[in-house]
Amino acid sequence: MEFDAVLIAPRRAESIARGYWQDRTINDDLDACVRRSPDKIALTALQVESGTTTRFTYREMASMADRIAVGLARLGVGRNDVVSMQLPNSWQFTLTYLACSRLGAVVNPLMPILRERELGFMLEHGASKVLIVPRVFRGFDFEQMAKGLQARMPKLEHVVIVGGEGIDSFEALLSEPAWECEPDAREILTRNRPGPDDITQLLYTSGTTGEPKGVMHTANTLMSNIRPYADAMRLGPGDVVLMASPMAHQTGFMYGMMMPVMLGAGAVLQDIWQPKPAIALIRSERVSFTMASTVFLTDLADALSDSAQSVPTLRAFLCAGAPIPGPLVEKARAALGAKIVSAWGMTEMGAVTLTRLDDDDERAFTTDGAPLPGVEVRIVDAYDAPLPTGSVGRLFVRACSGFGGYLHRAHQNATDAQGWFDTGDLAYVDARGYIRISGRSKDVIIRGGENIPVVEIEALLYRHPSIAAAALVAYPDARLGERACAVVVTKPGEHVDLPAIAGFLKSHKVAMQYIPERLVVRDSLPTTPAGKVQKFKLRELLREDA
Template sequence: MQFDAVLLAPRRAQMRSQGWWRDTTINDALDQAAQQWPDRLALVGQRTGEGAAQSFNYAQLARMADRVAIGLWRLGVRPADVVACQLPNVWQFTVLYLACARIGAVFNPLMPIFRERELLFMLGHGEAKLIVVLKDFRNLDYEAMLKGIQPQLPQLQHVVAIGAAGADSFEALLTQPAWERDADAAQILGRHRILPDAITQLIYTSGTTGEPKGVMHSSNTLMANIHAYAERLALGGDDVVLMASPMAHQTGFMYGLMMPVMLGATAVLLDVWNAATAAQLIRRWRCSFTMASTPFLSDLSREVATSGAVPSLRTFLCAGAPIPGPLVEQAQAALGAQIISAWGMSENGAVTTTLPGDDAQRAVETDGLPLPGAEVKVLDDLGQERPRGEIGQLWVRANSNFGGYLKRPQLNATTDDGWFDTGDQARIDAQGYIRITGRSKDVIIRGGENIPVVEVEALLYKHPAVAQAAVVAYADERLGERACAVIVLKPGAAEPALADVTDFLRVQKLAPHYLPERLVVLPEMPATPSGKIQKFKLREQMKSALPKLDRVGRAR
């Protein structure tokens, strides 16, 4: 496989001279942890419906990574080959990436929600040679699904299923034979390790725009971000990280898989989100840090408020959507942890976070300050910087910016001097904190006036009946676009009328021309596994639903 990561070489000299790229890989981190802290707990994997968790200390984790690496080699995996996995947060996920790094293979995590259509595109586009799945997960036979499409994927030589019967299972092929004892194992493991500037991860964008792209990252781009992130949040080897956000998403991969190994810390993985189980894991393993989206924070806060304290939890970093003010207050009271807000993308990991010492209101009103090694600016349509406080197009230049989109360099949206067009709209306040105001594609222009979508959504979250909210555009002959509020109700809440919602927003001092002019109530939002609302799907739904609504938003 050839990787056209054209964005790496032009900035290598500068990144190295400034100390951002340290030319190390996850192999170096794992080796150091296994040597310095062989008996320290490294990884805990808790499978829903199973009893005891599977755990590894660092010596055991390194040994298993070596074992699986040689097993992959025996199956024909070579440097720069793509190894895909479609797994929830299970221990095999972590081990598989570490094994790929041992032999120079490129790791391609895929969301468990994907089905044949998405998998055919991504596995074909990435030319995956091997994929690892669970035999059965959430009432789906993944092995059967993948083998069903394998004839249409000429590059895909192996479908390996965890928990399957027979000689082709993950266990029989990769974890049960003591491959690391083979006579040539040391030579294979020593000669083919991933290099710092080689592509180590291929991850597809999460699908909030409906057009997945293959994001290419090197060890240098990923690790530069993780070092800055851990330093800002004062995370170290004594921390225990609970990761319930999918590791097939950049959040889980970088901060639930890579970061604990880099710190010599402990990772506790949860495969299916359940607030009660999460609370139990925090208490059992004394978890001190977790990162997830707003729905996870809301669920965990409600659970802990009734089931008891989680005194070890120090920080909950929330990203992916604005955090409603009342939720921050409720979460801090229930969890006893600081709530940090953040913003980032698959293309660069976390870019901004609030500071651990910030007032709680910062997490409500902003998405934080740039991490060390990251810069942000807000431009108008002519490429001129907008004054502080004014909304424009958000550009990022960071040590963690990706290497480019696989086979689509024309979409890299990066200038010669390294600025990346995020596709987000934002503003920067007087203190340098940013606030994401919406995706560029989400901007609603009503009669020439831009509606600040994220601000309207944040106010909707304050409504006592609203559990989730999104604002999307619908076509209008006279004004071009108008705004439709889409909400999911809290359990037991009475459905409000459009007038009730607009009256509430007026009380919140929202400008009249920002008020939504339609209201749609859904049982649930279309969302990615990480909790991001898929607005492109909402817009598609609105096209068919809105003609059936009267002017006050009721179904006719």
């Protein structure tokens, strides 16, 4: 695969000079952990449904990473080849990433909620050579889906099944043979070690153009964000990080998987979000830090409030993905006994702003935090002129952790010659330098921290035989932040209901989380004189009807 990460080279010299890029990779940190603390528990992974817990010391983790790396090389994986993983939070996820880093391969995490429609585009666009999936997860047959996709994708050479029963299983191909002991293992593991500016991660994000965009990151871009983040949260080798948020998002990938290795800390993974198992893990593993979206915090606070249990080791819960209601901060502080931290970020650059541990609690629900070191923000008007403090405008960010560009879509990089990235969000900066996201100039719905590809779903709705016009808009939800509502106009004499729309979208292999959960049928949609649908009026309508 040829990667067109055109945004890396122009800022390398300054990023090195200012100490933001330290020219290290995750290999350097993993090797350092093995030297310093070989027998320290590095990774604990819980499978909620089976109750199985798997543990690795740093020595065992490095050895398994080498084993899987050689196994991948036996499948023909080498430098710049893309390995896609549609896995829940699991030790196989972490170890496959570390293995790819040994080979100079590029890891492409895919959310388990995705189905054929989204996956087909991502795997084809990213020219994936290997796809790793669970045999079955949460009752869904991933093996069948993956092999069906492979049949029409000549570049997808291998489908590897975690928990499979044949010769294509993860166990038979990668994790059970002692590949690391083979005579050529050392040469395989050293010949293609990636550099800090090589692409190491390809992560797709739902945009507004109707197709996902492949975000390219290097070790330098990712790690330059994780270091100041960890410093702000006062995290170090003695900490244990719980990650129940999906590692196929930057939240889980950067702060649940990479950060513990960089710190020499412990990581605890939970594959299915349920608050009671999370409480048990926090207590048994002495978890001190976690990060997730608002819905996780709500569930955890409710579960602790309803029980007699406590989580005394938990010092901080960093919450991102949606605004945190003030009453939830108060309830969570009382139930968890931990500091609630608010943050805002993007797949393209990781965390951009955080509130600080010493901030008063109010800032967690009235702001989205202040920029991390190495990050600059500015608010501009429609003509790119700077706006004064307190004025709402378009949010631009320039960060040392900024991505390398969108794969094969450089014209969509939204980054100017000075390195300023147009986030597509509206915000203001207060007198203390804290930002508040106040709206979106882009058309996206965020459901429980998961972006819904509005343009794609609307395009499908227009193909429904009974629908003449359609718009997908957000409506507020106390638990998930937002849910999606389809507002439609039917063709003369036609009728449509929500089950019919859901069934239609399912027939097109759309992820369940992308399917509207509410339907409004109208005689017409409000539009501008140019014919553009006025979605703000539809959102107002939904709020009035709530």
